[in-house]
Amino acid sequence: MTAMSQARSIIETEGHRSNPPMKGATTIFQGALVVMDAGVAIPGKTGLNLIAVGVSEQxxxxxxxxxxxxxxxxxxxLKLFNHGADAVTAADIGKDCYIVDDQTVAKTSGTNTRSVAGKVMSVEADGVFVRIP
Structure with missing residues (x-):
């Protein structure tokens, strides 16, 4: 493509919302952590090479x-549940946390069995606030 020689329309997206294609025979609940797995959206789960993309709006x-x-x-x-056996703590604020399921995160990768959910922003008694990348 050559350099511009005249003004053009600006096409943009705010980057906070998307509509990824879903895996067949799958239900994703409102409020679920959504991940991409081989090009299709699925509910968050323990697994490698999953990419967290956000929370389902419906x-x-x-x-x-x-x-x-x-x-x-x-x-x-997003506020998610904290995995009791591998709990995120206040010392983890600013660090990555890891996907356990579509509503739960853990402190570690579970010996390299979990994908990154996002960055820990805050930890409360009833959950962890995670910034989804």
């Missing part, structure tokens, strides 16, 4: 094939 049931439906996702700082 419940979506994809009873069809991969990509037959999309899920509205928002990137945000």
């Amino acid at each position: 419940t979506v049931v994809n009873s069809g094939a991969d990509g037959a439906k999309t899920v509205p996702v928002k990137r945000t700082t």
